[in-house]
Amino acid sequence: MxxxxxxxxxxxxxxxxxxxxxxxxxxxxxxxxxxxxxxxxxxxxxxxxxxxxxxxxxLFHTPIGYDKESCRVIFNKKICDYEVVQKSDPTKECTIYSRVG
CATH class of the missing domain: 2.10.70.10 (Complement Module, domain 1)
Structure with a gap:
């Protein structure tokens, strides 16, 4: 968890x-x-x-704690939030450990 x-x-x-x-x-x-x-x-x-x-x-917080080697950050304007996805497969999400405003 x-x-x-x-x-x-x-x-x-x-x-x-x-x-x-x-x-x-x-x-x-x-x-x-x-x-x-x-x-x-x-x-x-x-x-x-x-x-x-x-x-x-x-309305969003920027991810700062995630696996920067394997993942990348994408801003989704529809939901007003950042998504962190795998560089090798953008359909898979990465775990975010911390965010800042």
């Missing part, structure tokens, strides 16, 4: 809105999001948008 330990919270950031940029919401990665809570952006962040700023935290 394995144990997965998260070594930190999700990756978070804030971006101050430029005056006059928009009066309908916040722009992130070229896309306009409405004021209020955003459950999931196109790039897998949960955000809060106000007239002053947009604050976001990732």
């Amino acid at each position: 394995g144990i997965t330990v998260t070594l930190g919270d999700a990756y978070c950031f804030s971006k101050i809105n430029k005056p006059g940029e928009t009066d309908k919401g916040c722009v992130l990665d070229g896309k306009l999001y409405p004021y209020g809570e955003i459950a999931r952006t196109e790039n897998c962040f949960r955000c809060s948008c106000s007239k002053e700023e947009i604050s976001c935290c990732s």
Whole structure:
């Protein structure tokens, strides 16, 4: 049986809105999001948008503890998470021992 330990919270950031940029919401990665809570952006962040700023935290944690010789990391945007698969057979998953936010 394995144990997965998260070594930190999700990756978070804030971006101050430029005056006059928009009066309908916040722009992130070229896309306009409405004021209020955003459950999931196109790039897998949960955000809060106000007239002053947009604050976001990732919905994923990056794997750091896995067999780096035999496995590789792939980001899956559909599920907003990283998959660690065998280099020799990408249909087989590898064990992840730890992740960071």
